[in-house]
Every structure is written in C-alpha cells, then in structure tokens.
Amino acid sequence: MKTGTRHEQAMTDDEARFVEIYRRFGKPIQAYCARRTAGSQVADAVADVFLVAWRRIDQIPVGDAALPWLYGVAYRVLSHQWRHKARIRKLDERLRGLAEVEVLTPDVLVVRSEEYRVVLAASAQLKPVDQEILRLTLWEELSHADVATVLGIEPSAVKQRAYRARQNLTDEYRKLTRDRQPPAARKGGGS
Amino acid sequence: MITDDQVIALFADANPVPSLDLLDPVEPVDPGHLTNRSERGRDMTELKTKVPSVVAPRRGRRLVPALAAVAVAVVAIPLLVSRGGIVGDGTRSEEVATAFMEAISEYDGQAAYELFSPDGVHQEGPPVVIVGWSDFDRAVQLARTNQGCDELTPVSFPDGTGADAVECAFLVQTAAGEAMGLDSTTGTFMVYVEDGEIVRTTETWDGESVGVLDTIAFRDWIQVNHPEAYETMFENPNTPPDKPNAPPDSEAIALFERYTAEFVAELGS
Numbered sequence: 266m267k268t269g270t271r272h273e274q275a276m277t278d279d280e281a282r283f284v285e286i287y288r289r290f291g292k293p294i295q296a297y298c299a300r301r302t303a304g305s306q307v308a309d310a311v312a313d314v315f316l317v318a319w320r321r322i323d324q325i326p327v328g329d330a331a332l333p334w335l336y337g338v339a340y341r342v343l344s345h346q347w348r349h350k351a352r353i354r355k356l357d358e359r360l361r362g363l364a365e366v367e368v369l370t371p372d373v374l375v376v377r378s379e380e381y382r383v384v385l386a387a388s389a390q391l392k393p394v395d396q397e398i399l400r401l402t403l404w405e406e407l408s409h410a411d412v413a414t415v416l417g418i419e420p421s422a423v424k425q426r427a428y429r430a431r432q433n434l435t436d437e438y439r440k441l442t443r444d445r446q447p448p449a450a451r452k453g454g455g456s
Numbered sequence: 457m458i459t460d461d462q463v464i465a466l467f468a469d470a471n472p473v474p475s476l477d478l479l480d481p482v483e484p485v486d487p488g489h490l491t492n493r494s495e496r497g498r499d500m501t502e503l504k505t506k507v508p509s510v511v512a513p514r515r516g517r518r519l520v521p522a523l524a525a526v527a528v529a530v531v532a533i534p535l536l537v538s539r540g541g542i543v544g545d546g547t548r549s550e551e552v553a554t555a556f557m558e559a560i561s562e563y564d565g566q567a568a569y570e571l572f573s574p575d576g577v578h579q580e581g582p583p584v585v586i587v588g589w590s591d592f593d594r595a596v597q598l599a600r601t602n603q604g605c606d607e608l609t610p611v612s613f614p615d616g617t618g619a620d621a622v623e624c625a626f627l628v629q630t631a632a633g634e635a636m637g638l639d640s641t642t643g644t645f646m647v648y649v650e651d652g653e654i655v656r657t658t659e660t661w662d663g664e665s666v667g668v669l670d671t672i673a674f675r676d677w678i679q680v681n682h683p684e685a686y687e688t689m690f691e692n693p694n695t696p697p698d699k700p701n702a703p704p705d706s707e708a709i710a711l712f713e714r715y716t717a718e719f720v721a722e723l724g725s
Contacts, residue, residue: 299479300472385467434464
C-alpha cells in the first residue's frame with residue numbers, strides 16, 4: 266500500500282501543479298491563440314495546449330519560465346491546425362502576389378483599420394518564422410531568450426532574425442503603400 | 457513619410473488582442489476531468505509522428521528509424537572486449553561510415569549501397585532502396601551536410617553477431633525548406649559496421665520543420681497548382697507513405713524534381 270499511496274500523492278501533486286499553471290497562464294495562452302487563429306478555434310487550441318501540458322507536466326519549467334514553454338507548445342499546436350487551412354491560403358496568396366492587399370488571416374476579423382490591415386499584409390510577406398518573431402516580441406512582448414525557447418532556436422539567431430524582420434516589415438509596408446497609390450503619386454511614376 | 461519605428465509601432469498596435477482583459481475569464485479546471493497521462497493522446501509526440509502518414513512519400517525518417525534505433529539499443533550489449541574499430545584490412549569502421557555519409561550526401565546511392573554486407577539492413581528494409589531514395593533526394597534538392605562521425609561502444613545483436621557502432625551527425629535542408637525560411641535541422645545516421653561492411657543503418661532527424669512543414673506546404677501547393685500530378689506524387693501506390701522502404705518511382709521523382717524547382721522559384725520571386 267505504500268507504493269499506492271506514494272503514487273496517489275504524486276498524482277495529486279501533478280494535478281495541483283497543473284491547476285496552478287492553468288490558472289496563471291490560461292489567459293496568456295488564450296490570447297496567444299486568439300491572436301493567431303479564428304475565434305471558433307481558440308478554445309480547441311487552448312485545450313490542446315493544456316492537454317499537452319498535462320501529459321508533459323514533468324517537463325514544464327518552474328515559475329515564469331513555464332510561459333515560453335507553453336507558447337512553444339501553442340506555436341506547434343497552431344501550426345498543426347493550420348496545415349490544411351491557412352497554409353494553402355497563405356502560400357497561395359504569397360505565390361500569386363498581393364495585387365489586391367488582402368489579409369485572409371483570422372486577425373482581419375478583429376482588426377478593421379486600414380492601416381492595420383496593410384501592416385498585417387506587409388508582415389504576411391515575411392518568412393513564417395520571422396512573422397512569428399515579430400508577433401512574439403511585439404504582441405506577447407517576449408525577450409529574445411524567451412522567443413528562442415518558443416521557437417527552439419538560438420537566442421543569437423532570434424536577435425538577428427528580429428532585426429531583419431523589422432527591416433523587412435518596413436520595406437514591405439512601404440512597398441504595399443506605394444503600390445496602392447495612383448501611378449502619378451509614386452516616386453518616379455509615369456516613366 | 458512613415459518612419460521605421462512608426463511601422464513597427466503600427467504592427468504592435470495591430471495586435472488583435474491588445475489586452476488580456478478583453479478575454480473571457482479562464483474557467484477553473486476540475487482535476488477530476490484530467491485524463492490519464494498514460495493514455496495515448498494528442499500530445500507533441502503524436503504531432504510529430506502523425507505527419508509522415510499524411511504527407512509525402514518519406515522514409516519514415518522519424519518513427520521507423522526511431523523504433524529501429526530503440527530496438528537496436530535495447531538488444532545491443534556492449535562487448536566485453538573492445539574490437540577497437542579496426543577491420544581486417546586495417547580500415548577503421550569510422551572510415552566506412554564516413555564513406556557512406558559522403559556517398560549519401562553526394563546522392564550516390566549506388567556507392568552507398570555497395571558498402572553494405574549482402575544481408576545488410578537499411579532502416580528496416582533492404583539497402584538497395586538507398587539508390588532510389590538518393591534520386592529522390594537529388595530531385596527535391598535535399599542536402600545533408602556531414603558534421604563528422606564518431607565511433608561508439610561496439611554492440612552485439614541477438615543472433616550473436618557484433619558490430620562497431622558509428623554515429624554520424626549531419627545538417628539537413630531542403631530547397632523548399634530554405635525557400636520558406638526554415639532553418640536546417642540536425643540528423644543522425646547510426647551506422648553499424650562489421651568486418652568493413654555495413655550491416656545496419658538507421659537515420660533520424662531531430663527537428664520539426666524541415667521534412668515536415670516544407671513537405672506539407674509543397675504538397676498543398678501541388679494540390680492547388682498541379683492537381684493532376686498530386687496522385688502520382690503523393691498517393692502513388694508504388695510509394696505509399698506507410699512503406700518507407702519503397703522509394704518513389706521514376707515518374708514521381710521526375711515530377712518532384714520539376715515542381716520543386718518551380719515551387720522554389722515562385723517563392724523566391
């Protein structure tokens with residue numbers, strides 16, 4: 266009976282830890298998912314993230330370090346969900362070019378501002394990893410070290426990519442806004 | 457004109473959920489509803505192993521070799537007397553493994569195949585499939601960059617035979633993965649050498665991106681842009697994904713080669 270008691274105690278500890286993790290980080294994970302997927306899919310995504318967390322409770326870092334770990338799970342869960350939906354759409358958009366600036370990501374359901382729409386369209390032109398680095402640093406406000414944890418890459422690589430992503434975002438934004446102006450208004454237009 | 461900082465600030469402001477207060481309260485979790493963790497569920501392991509069953513014809517580089525490696529590891533017992541990794545003609549087993557890796561990375565499947573013993577095993581099948589898979593690797597511009605081979609403790613197999621175990625690390629990237637901005641991933645070939653001949657190899661890849669995301673994106677792109685080729689490439693009865701030891705046939709390889717180039721060119725344009 267000694268073994269059984271110890272086992273039951275261990276399960277109780279795991280459950281208590283899981284409840285605490287969920288209480289502390291449920292909302293940030295919910296926000297992470299809501300920023301990246303349609304409203305109807307957020308609950309499923311969050312549930313998937315915490316199902317993984319429960320099954321891997323022994324591997325979750327203690328304290329605040331648990332959040333980047335959970336973001337990493339969410340990143341992969343959403344990648345999994347998007348495979349058959351957004352990937353076809355986004356890749357198709359990218360390959361066909363954005364003659365008409367149109368962001369078909371779920372974000373557009375929330376963000377209606379024209380400027381926001383354009384800057385999101387500009388971000389959609391970046392490499393997926395760079396897009397995610399921008400979101401993690403600017404929306405989740407993570408440090409480069411935490412972004413590295415989420416994406417499973419080196420912090421130095423995050424720093425380089427973040428710098429490049431910002432540059433590219435600016436370039437793409439200017440390109441899109443310039444393309445949307447009438448030819449005569451463009452620099453050197455009419456040639 | 458809008459400044460760089462203003463563009464970045466604009467993107468930050470475009471956050472669809474700028475505040476956690478906008479979200480519904482998190483419902484408390486009932487521990488009684490937690491499932492048994494020992495049950496197979498949709499965890500990261502499943503995310504990883506599910507993919508090969510629905511994507512391109514691949515060699516089961518993750519699941520099958522992992523199982524094979526585990527099987528080898530379980531039955532392998534360190535020999536009491538080290539063989540020193542020297543075979544009859546003085547060639548080190550490490551050199552045999554290195555030659556194998558060089559052949560693989562140069563898409564010379566025939567040369568890699570000829571390093572095997574007559575009853576050798578590649579993954580879980582006959583090593584001759586390496587020839588076909590090398591053609592496939594060349595077609596999809598799959599590049600392995602060798603990182604070196606290290607000899608480990610020799611092993612013995614259940615049938616009483618033994619072999620030198622050589623671990624060869626490499627970086628792997630695909631043209632599609634690179635065009636998509638994916639980082640290369642690390643991989644390992646375990647090469648078991650006996651008397652100068654390879655008796656077994658297993659390959660594993662460590663990352664989640666290359667080999668998965670690029671394949672998915674490419675497959676989806678084929679569905680949209682070349683639907684007529686999809687069946688031959690991805691649902692070819694001669695190249696079922698669940699039979700990783702069957703390489704794609706020549707028709708499928710030709711299509712992979714042509715459309716990989718087109719996919720990469722379009723991403724780069």
